[in-house]
Amino acid sequence: MRNNVVDENKRYKIASRITWITIILNLVLAIGKIIIGFISNSSAILADGIHTVSDIGSSVGIVIGFFIAKKPEDEEHQYGHEKAETIAAFLLSLMLIAVGVKMGISSLKLMLCQTVKVPTVIAIWAAAISIVIKEFQFRMVMNVGKKIDSKALIADAWHHRSDALSSIAALLGVVGARMGYPLLDPLAGLVVSIIVVKVGVEFFIHGYNELMDVSIEESKLYEISRNLMKNTDIRNINDIKARKHGSKVYVDIKVCVDPNITVYMGHSIAEKVEEEVKRSLKNVKDVMVHVNPCSNHEEMNCLTCKNKTSKYVNKENKG
Structure with a gap:
C-alpha cells in the first residue's frame, strides 16, 4: 500500500x-x-x-x-x-x-x-x-x-x-x-x-x-471475466460491475465456488479473484468480491446458476 x-x-x-x-x-x-x-x-x-x-x-x-x-x-x-x-x-x-x-x-x-x-x-x-x-x-x-x-x-x-x-x-x-x-x-x-x-x-x-459512475468498456469486462474463469478456482461469475472514480476504477463481482470447501479456502479464492482483476485492469482502486456457493440443491441448482451467469462469461467454459 x-x-x-x-x-x-x-x-x-x-x-x-x-x-x-x-x-x-x-x-x-x-x-x-x-x-x-x-x-x-x-x-x-x-x-x-x-x-x-x-x-x-x-x-x-x-x-x-x-x-x-x-x-x-x-x-x-x-x-x-x-x-x-x-x-x-x-x-x-x-x-x-x-x-x-x-x-x-x-x-x-x-x-x-x-x-x-x-x-x-x-x-x-x-x-x-x-x-x-x-x-x-x-x-x-x-x-x-x-x-x-x-x-x-x-x-x-x-x-x-x-x-x-x-x-x-x-x-x-x-x-x-x-x-x-x-x-x-x-x-x-x-x-x-x-x-x-x-x-x-x-x-x-x-x-x-x-x-454518474459510468462503467468501463465492455471489452475490458469480457477480458477480466475470461481471465478469472481461466486462472482461478471459481465455477462461475454471477455478476461483474465496474465504475470509474476519477483516474481509478472500482470493481464489484459475484462468483460461485464449490460449496464443500472451507471458509478459509473461499477467502483464498476471493483474494486470488481480486489479484487477477488488478492484474487484468490498470488503475483498480478496490475490488469487492462476493462468494456464493455453487450446489445442486433445489434452491440453487446448476440451471439456476447458469441462468444467473454474467453476460461477460462464456457459459461453455465452465459451469
Missing part, C-alpha cells in the same frame, strides 16, 4: 509539472494574441486568444484537481478524492461552452452589424506562431498523459490540439481578409467559437458520465 501511495504521488507530481509548463506557455501566448488581435483589427486572432485563455483555465483546474485527488481517504471521504479531477473538468466544460457561445455571438454581430476591418500582417505571424506552439504542447502533454495513464492530461492535450486547429482557422481568416474577403476574418472567429463549444460539450459529457 505504501508503494502505491508513493507511485500516485509521483504520478501527480509529473502531471502537475507538465501542466504548469503549459500554463506558462499559454499565458504568454494568450496575452500576445489578444494584444495583436486588438492592434491588428482581427476578430479571429482575438477569439483565438480568448480560446487560449480558456486553455489556461482548464490547466489550472487540472492542477487543482490533481492536488485534491492525491489526498488519501479520510472520515468524510472514505472512497478517496479522485473524483476531484472529474469535477474540475466538468466545471471547466461549462466555462468553455459559455466562452464559445459568447465568441460566436460577437463574431456574428461583427459580420451582420458592423463594418469589417482588414487585419494587418502581424496577425498572420501571430496565428502561425500559435499553431507551432500549440502543436508542440499537444505532443508534449499527450506523451506524458499516455505515460502516466492520465485521462485528464490526455483530454487537456486534445484541448491544445483544438486550439491549434482554431489558430489554423484564424490564419485562414486573416489571409482571406487581406486578399480582399474581409468577412472571412469574423467568419473564422465564428468557426473558432464552434470548435470551443464542441470541446466544451465533449468535456461536459465525459465529466457527466464519470460523475
Whole structure:
C-alpha cells in the first residue's frame, strides 16, 4: 500500500509539472494574441486568444484537481478524492461552452452589424506562431498523459490540439481578409467559437458520465471475466460491475465456488479473484468480491446458476 501511495504521488507530481509548463506557455501566448488581435483589427486572432485563455483555465483546474485527488481517504471521504479531477473538468466544460457561445455571438454581430476591418500582417505571424506552439504542447502533454495513464492530461492535450486547429482557422481568416474577403476574418472567429463549444460539450459529457459512475468498456469486462474463469478456482461469475472514480476504477463481482470447501479456502479464492482483476485492469482502486456457493440443491441448482451467469462469461467454459 505504501508503494502505491508513493507511485500516485509521483504520478501527480509529473502531471502537475507538465501542466504548469503549459500554463506558462499559454499565458504568454494568450496575452500576445489578444494584444495583436486588438492592434491588428482581427476578430479571429482575438477569439483565438480568448480560446487560449480558456486553455489556461482548464490547466489550472487540472492542477487543482490533481492536488485534491492525491489526498488519501479520510472520515468524510472514505472512497478517496479522485473524483476531484472529474469535477474540475466538468466545471471547466461549462466555462468553455459559455466562452464559445459568447465568441460566436460577437463574431456574428461583427459580420451582420458592423463594418469589417482588414487585419494587418502581424496577425498572420501571430496565428502561425500559435499553431507551432500549440502543436508542440499537444505532443508534449499527450506523451506524458499516455505515460502516466492520465485521462485528464490526455483530454487537456486534445484541448491544445483544438486550439491549434482554431489558430489554423484564424490564419485562414486573416489571409482571406487581406486578399480582399474581409468577412472571412469574423467568419473564422465564428468557426473558432464552434470548435470551443464542441470541446466544451465533449468535456461536459465525459465529466457527466464519470460523475454518474459510468462503467468501463465492455471489452475490458469480457477480458477480466475470461481471465478469472481461466486462472482461478471459481465455477462461475454471477455478476461483474465496474465504475470509474476519477483516474481509478472500482470493481464489484459475484462468483460461485464449490460449496464443500472451507471458509478459509473461499477467502483464498476471493483474494486470488481480486489479484487477477488488478492484474487484468490498470488503475483498480478496490475490488469487492462476493462468494456464493455453487450446489445442486433445489434452491440453487446448476440451471439456476447458469441462468444467473454474467453476460461477460462464456457459459461453455465452465459451469
